[in-house]
Amino acid sequence: GAVVSQHPSWVICKSGTSVKIECRSLDFQATTMFWYRQFPKQSLMLMATSNEGSKATYEQGVEKDKFLINHASLTLSTLTVTSAHPEDSSFYICSARDQGHQPQHFGDGTRLSIL
Amino acid sequence: GIQVEQSPPDLILQEGANSTLRCNFSDSVNNLQWFHQNPWGQLINLFYIPSGTKQNGRLSATTVATERYSLLYISSSQTTDSGVYFCAVEWDSGYALNFGKGTSLLVTP
Numbered sequence: 001g002a003v004v005s006q007h008p009s010w011v012i013c014k015s016g017t018s019v020k021i022e023c024r025s026l027d028f029q030a031t032t033m034f035w036y037r038q039f040p041k042q043s044l045m046l047m048a049t050s051n052e053g054s055k056a057t058y059e060q061g062v063e064k065d066k067f068l069i070n071h072a073s074l075t076l077s078t079l080t081v082t083s084a085h086p087e088d089s090s091f092y093i094c095s096a097r098d099q100g101h102q103p104q105h106f107g108d109g110t111r112l113s114i115l
Numbered sequence: 116g117i118q119v120e121q122s123p124p125d126l127i128l129q130e131g132a133n134s135t136l137r138c139n140f141s142d143s144v145n146n147l148q149w150f151h152q153n154p155w156g157q158l159i160n161l162f163y164i165p166s167g168t169k170q171n172g173r174l175s176a177t178t179v180a181t182e183r184y185s186l187l188y189i190s191s192s193q194t195t196d197s198g199v200y201f202c203a204v205e206w207d208s209g210y211a212l213n214f215g216k217g218t219s220l221l222v223t224p
Binding site: 032034036038042043044045046049091093095102103104105106108109111 | 146148150155156157158160163201203205209211212213214215216217
């Protein structure tokens with residue numbers, strides 16, 4: 001079945017650090033990947049849609065200069081949290097679909113803690 | 116966007132009991148998925164069910180697309196069923212999933 005791999009699973013770093021999270025589709029190509037954020041005891045909220053070879057589409061209220069998305073190949077999208085601050089601490093998770101009329105598959109998520 | 120409402124928000128069951136979780140959505144959808152989020156945050160895909168009925172062991176799901184709701188049945192619940200159950204819908208192919216707020220389930224021994 002379709003597998004989405006996300007790395008790293010856990011990051012703890014100091015305020016002001018930039019953190020890169022990778023999302024890979026292991027056995028299929030994904031022209032579109034999605035990035036979600038989940039705060040404690042809340043649901044998943046879409047942050048942005050990552051499009052291979054073009055600019056990402058950000059949801060309202062998500063700073064594109066803060067959360068840089070690069071979808072350079074059909075199997076890899078990266079999310080970089082630039083100059084991270086404690087309020088950026090959250091659970092970040094990506095998803096992708098193999099093709100139309102198929103379920104979306106999720107990575108295992110990245111728990112980001114900014115001290 | 117599409118509104119997704121899940122009920123109940125919280126549920127406590129004794130081991131062995133059955134339960135039904137409900138998901139209502141406000142518009143026609145191309146995709147509906149049920150997930151179980153475990154304590155480590157992993158989203159386990161339970162069902163891809165834009166319409167019809169499916170069963171997988173003790174779990175089954177039914178989506179009535181014309182009436183815009185889906186039900187997740189858990190039979191003979193076990194403590195390992197504890198966690199948050201999310202319903203998520205996609206209004207058209209190529210779009211992101213829109214998640215409900217989830218049902219937090221606790222199964223006690």
